[in-house]
Amino acid sequence: MNEEGIQDSAILLLAIGEEQAAEVFKFLSPSEVQKLGQVMAQLNNVTNERLDNVLERFTTEAEQNSSLGANSDEYIRTVLVKALGEDKANLLLDRILQGSDASGIEGLKWLDAPSVAELIKNEHPQIIASILAHLERDQASVVLTQFPERLRADVILRVATLDGIQPNALRELNEVMTKLLSGGNRVKKQALGGVRTAAEILNFVPSTDESAIIENIRAYDPDLAQQILDEMFVFDNLLDLDDRSTQLLLREIQSESLILALKGANEALREKIFKNMSQRAAEMLREDLEARGPVRLSEVEAEQKEILKTVRRLADEGQIALGGKGDDAYV
16 A cells, blocks of 8 residues: 555544544454554654545445445445555455454564564474465565575575465464463464575575575485575566566655665666656666665665565556556457
């Protein structure tokens, strides 16, 4: 969701009152609660006109979908998308419409990454892999970097070859995590892990650590290492986007974020970005890049990772096609 959408959501939650807002927060992930909470805390001087617009949009959508006989699932979907934006709403729908995660690992999402790493670092790598596969990808990547190099590669290797967890394994996981985790009773095997999950975790890992992990996996299984690389989408892969997808992406990125990210980009990628902007916007961006002094590599990589999150979201929503990744092309 863009910055304006997050602010609108924060305004809505402030407007509906403490009890109602608390009920909404129950369905949000830790990262969503943190992001919305920060915006709510920073909001000030909201005009009556802005508040009226937010409430009117939400009320209008609710009224349009609240007639008798309406499909309740579709109503929930529409209201959530209107209130929270499509990307956040999609993350919540399965949890609301199909039941909450029975694995119990949700509790770990509220801990900071070093605490999670400290909690699980002495467990079997297979258990660690199962836990990381459940976490948000960016949180899992930070947890992964807390481990010794050899353990990192072992864990990612197991994530990449993981295709699910049986109910008895969930119960064992519950015993390991005690009160932090609660085992699930689902008969159906839980779908998680795999090459895509491993690649998504590595997408958030700093490039130096990422290369070392891939090389360790390559020594064990060259084909698997290549499969993971094929699933990864790094910043230089933006060159593979078609012009339409690049233009859609640029609309989602703040100018300051783009400037920092491009400080670490090659000339070919910079030219592709310039080509997909208006002449005036491209000239301003060139000037800003030239005027910006040296930037820490960690800052550049952080902004590139944020842009890659947006790329993945747009791809998952079907708005853009990722070139060379086996996705369907637009015709």
